[in-house]
Each structure stands twice: as structure tokens, then as C-alpha cells.
Amino acid sequence: MSRQPTQEYLAEAEELLERLGQDLALLGESIDADEADPDLVNSIFRDAHSLKGLSGMFGFDDIAELSHHLETLLDHFRLGKIALNAILYDALFETVEGLGLLVREKALNPQTRMDISSYVSRIDKLMQSQKDENATSLASLSLDPALLKVLTEYEEHRLQENLNRGSLLLLVHALFELESFDTDLSALTRELKQAGEVISTLPGVSNDNPTCLAFRILFASKVPLENLQAQAGLAPYEFEIVSQERHGMLEPAAPVPPPALTPRQDPPKDKIALATQPIADELSLRSLSQSVRVDIGKLNVLMNLVGELGLARGHIAQLADTLTQAGIPQARDLDKAVHVLERRLGELQKAVMDVRMVPVRQLFDKMTRIVRRMAHEMGKKVELATYGADTEFDKLIAEDLADPMMHIIRNALDHGLESSVERLSLGKPEVGRIEMRATQRGNHVVLEIIDDGRGIDPQVLQAKGIEKGLINPEAQVSRQDLFALLFHPGFSTRDQVSEYSGRGVGMDVVKNNIAAMSGIIDIESTPGQGTQIALTLPITLAIIKALVVRIQQRDYAIPLTSVLETLLLEPGMIRSIEGRQVMSLRGSTLPLLHLNQIFQFDQTTSTAGEYVVVVGFVDRRIGLIVEALHGQQDVVIKSLGESLSFVQGIAGAADLGNQKTVLVLDIGNLVSATLHKDGGLNV
């Protein structure tokens, strides 16, 4: 069947692998524990199994073969033949990564074949270490033998396992209306899973009531039957004990006919017929999938169109204004229509935006995998914690963030965390710790990477900065500015800095990557205790609200998310300290920036500023001196392209809708440039 287009294959394979990665990350929490969650283990197995089947159908034999080996390994694991330990876990992770590699190769060229022998031999070696299964006969259960016939191999194993453990085994009988059985059954299963393990769900017919489905659920309970029966949600169901403990005798019980239970919340029959019939018809069996995978490029097109529509709306609004001023009677209706359009456009924009959002979890999972692999390679012990994985941000940012994050994490592992021996001699816990945190703050997401390693000594940085001629030996350089040195391209060279401070590998590249996303990077560190790196990123890049201002007779857009306030500039407000212009703002000193300090306009055309736009983030603020404020507008930022990427202080260009294009200021960059001036730095 390899004639089929491979696009669908790739999308589903990727989805399966992504879920495998996420589930494996979850599984990592139960390494060396007594038992992993059987549902999770089975779901991992099923995904490997699906990938195998799918790949075989599309003729991708190498992927099919490797996923077959993975499946077999997982099968041994889920059937209890191999214990979950770090070695098995690493092998699982790396195989899934290898599969990811293979799938990506196929995306580029479906004909490529890759050598998978190293993966396969590793798995084979693991399989040889399997332990023997100790069996207690399932026949000793007072279980309908017909029921045993329906259990898959895995379900049989789970039954066995629970039997060996002496769990209370029950058959739960339930009767549900055909129209609502899936939600009812899910609710019951959920309830049961809190008290034990659902081994199998067997649907059957009800002899008395043809509009109902009878279910028998094979359930291993961790709590006594009385406790189950006391639970309100479980009260309507009948429990039948099947484990040998209670019955003792070996005679199998006669098949139990499903009891004629009244379904819960059963409304009168005539109402059912009326109320549910149309709904049932709407529930077309053909629309099954709840989600659609969309190419991010298509979403970008959609986003751009929404942006352009916003511009068109702005234009119409202007025309409406003109008509109102001209006293044309229909102008008011037009104005109303424009407002409706505006509201709907806002909703549309938000809806498109929502589609692009992905949870940070995806990024964290990737990092978790990298940390596990690197820690293994370096022979370091590390404990990894993540917080706020459900925080959402733009898919594009998530993609672009993977590399910088990896860089930071690699540094933390490689240079930050000490070896176990060193840690113990310092009185620290043997296992190092890396934390990834995500929090949403307004329109920004803050990602923090925190380690408890050796940290960075600002004094070492200062000495190094002076030696490199990057800071003036006499200047009072703030702690923040010293850490900012790490991002200076001329500052760090791999070997030297790792010796001194333990860090500095390509951090200038990281900073540039983050800045390209309109993000900001901050470092804070305490020698001996560890380092925290915080990345502040906009939730989305696509459409932004911008303040349009006039500076030196040209218009610029400033992303509204970085505007804190605007002030009218009055004579005497500006002071000069050490040759730099500042002003007082509610008791604190605000550094000021004339754009011509950065862009070096022709001085003769210089005009006086009228307003100060306070921009920045939290405690890193500056005042931008502008001539006029032109109000706010939605803009779509477009990149200036590769060839102009060296221009500092400009984030891109935006179309204002009246055939005017303006430059969008890169506030993060301007703030850094202004604040770090006194250290003699121009980062």
C-alpha cells in the first residue's frame, strides 16, 4: 500500500512519537519504584504497536522493524518479564529518538534506508536479561471461563499479577443506555481507577432491555469491597467477587447473567425518544477525529490574513470618520457596522491565535530527554523537575526555543553541575538538580532554568572583562552588567571560560536567538549555590498591538507589550548624570534614550522631543524620547530578512494599512544597549 501519499503517515507517526516521548517522560518518574502505572505502560506499548503497523503498511521497513523491536521490548516489560530500571529506560528513550530520526529522514526522502543495527542489538541484549514469570493458575479464579477467553495477553498478565499480589478481584456489573453509554462508562471507569486497576471492559447485551448495553468490568481493587460500596458514584452498580481468597473453592461459578439494573439518572422513556433522537442523527459516524494536524505555514497565512483584515478595517474606520465629519447621514450606521466588524475581527484573531498555542510541556519533554541522555553520557547524576508545563505559548516560539534551551541546559549539566564526588565533598546532595519552570506574566511567558551547581562568580567575570578590555577598570559595574558580559561575543571562549567560571559556551548565540523572538535573557547566580537563567518571551509573535510614534520626523512602531507608560515631556524634567540624560520617575531614576544615539540620524534635522515613552520590562526600563504619539494599532511584524539581520534595535517592519510601512523597534535590544552603556559595553 505504499502508493498512498506519505504526508498522512508522517503526521500520524510524528504524533505517535510525540506521545511516546511524553509518556516515557512520565514513566521516568516510576524508575526503580515497585510498579509503573499499568495504563501508562499499556498506552506506550500500544503506540509502539501502532507505529509498527502503520510503518509496515507504508513500506517503511526500517521503521517497522525498529518499532517491532521496541514493541517486543515493551511487551516483555509490560508483561513483567523485565524490570524498569535506568538501563531499560535509556534504551526506550533512545530507541524512540532513533525512530524520530528515521521518520524525519523519510520526510526528506522516503527512499532512504538507515542502519538500525546498533539499536536492535541493544534491545536484544536487554531482552536476554528477562526474569522468569512465577505463575499462579488463573483457573483457580471463580471466573466465567468464557471471560478468560476474551482477555488479551496483556490483560491476562495484569489479572495474573493482581492475583499473585492477592488483590481483591471483582466483576462490576453495569447497565447503560445505548445513547449515553460511553460517557457513563467513562465516568464509572474513572471512579474505579481511583480505587484500583481496571483490567478489562466487556460489553454485552441486556436480555431485558434492548436499548441498553450491559458491561462487565474486571477490576482489581486496592480497597475493601465495603469502601467501594460506600462511594456515592459506585452505589448503583453490582459487585461480584471473583478472587480466590473469598471463595476458596476451585469450582468455577456459573456464568452470571447481567443483572437488570436501572440505569442511572434514567429519564422517562418518552422524553428520551424525543430528546435524543435528533442528537443521535447529528452524531455522524463519519466525523470521528477530534483533532486535525495543520501545517504551521497554513496558520501563518491565516494569521497574516487576519492581520491584513485588521488593516483594512482600520482604513474603513478612517473613511467612516471622514464621512461623519462631512455630515453624511448614513455615516452613523456605517460607524456601527465598523464596530461590529471590529469586535468580530478581534474574536477571529483570538481564535486563530488559540490554535497556534501549544503547552510548554512539549518543549520540556524534549529537554527531559536530552538531559537524561547527556547525564548518562557524562556519568552525572541529575534530578529533573518541571513546573508549569501547561503554560501555553506560540508553536513557532516553542520551535525556535528548542535550540537555545538545549544550549542553556547543556551548559548547566556540563559546566554548572559538579560531579557526584565533588558535590559530596562540598556537602551538597549527591544528585544534582535542574529545574525548568514556566509562568505566564501578562503577555509574556517566563521560562526559568535553575541548577544547583557551582554557580558563576561575578568577580571572576569582572577580572576577565577587564582583561579583555570590555569594561573600564575604574567603572563601577553592576552585578547585572557583569553577568551580561557572558552574552558578549568577544567575552567567552569555550575552554578558558569553562575553566574559570564554568560557563560561557556560545551564550552570545543564545542571546541573539532569544532577541530574535523579542525575548530577553537574564542570568542570576550565587557562587557555590547555582545559576538561574530566565527567558522572558512574548506569548505570540504574529500579531501585536503597537504604539505608533514619531521620532526625528519618521514613524516607528513600539510593541505595546513593552510600553509601560507615556509621559508629556516638560521643561526641566531632563537631567544629566555623568554625561547621560536621565529623568526622575516617581522617585527613581529613568535613563533616557534619543534614537539618534543609536541610529545616528543627521543631527541638523534634530527636533525637540515632546513625549517620553517608558519601555522595558519590570526593573529594566528606559525612557524613549519621541516627538509625537500616533495612537495604537494592530500590526503584523514582518522580518527584514537575513541580509539586514545585523541591524541593531529593529525587530522588523510593519504595514500600517495606509500604504505606509514603518520599522518596529526592538525594545529588548534598545533597553540593553542603554542600560549597559556605563560599563563601556555595547551588547
Next chain:
Amino acid sequence: MKKILVTEDSATMRGLIVSTLEAMERFEIIEAGNGFEALRALPREKVDLIITDINMPDINGLELVNFCRSNPLYQATPLIIISTEGSEHDREKGLALGANAYLVKPFLPQDLQQLVQELIS
């Protein structure tokens, strides 16, 4: 037109099976993405053939086979189970429960078409 119910949780796999069957140009195909949907579809559509994957969450293929075989309404409906290499145990069980035939992934479109041809005529 005879109706075939295809139960398979992988959308791509299901798509492959459906397009293979549609190429025969004489069946109406009903799709189910899991056991629940199959249970829902069975009483509503009078199906002439059931094709089901074994490995599915919640209600698996074996449970579905058992359901059909213990229900007078579907007792005689031909049933094909789809398994993969390595799941011989589950395949045996499926046949023991009363499935009429099985296919092992990967299979050729012709194999599926031929099997359907034999079971439905």
C-alpha cells in the same frame, strides 16, 4: 449497498482500509475510531461485515468480537480481525471467539479485498 464497519483507532490506518474498500465500489463504509463508536454504530446501521483492529484502548477488538458473537443480532455477521506480527496469542483468541478471518499488518490491498469478497458474497 452492503455496509462494512471498519473499527481502527489509527486514523491513517483506517483511511488506508477505507480507501481500499471504496476502491471496490460496491460498499458503504462506516468508520469507527474505537470500540465505543463501534458499539454505537452496530445497532444503528445494519452492517454486513465487521473489520476490527485488536489493539485499541478501552474496548479492544477481542471484546468487540465477543460482544458480537454473544449477541443474536450480530452472531452471524462476518468478522475480520486485524493484528500485527507478534500478536499471535491475541489473534488465536480472536479466532476462538468466533472471528471469521484475520489479516496481519502489513497486508496488501488485494488481500483485504479478496477476503472481503469471500466473506460478503
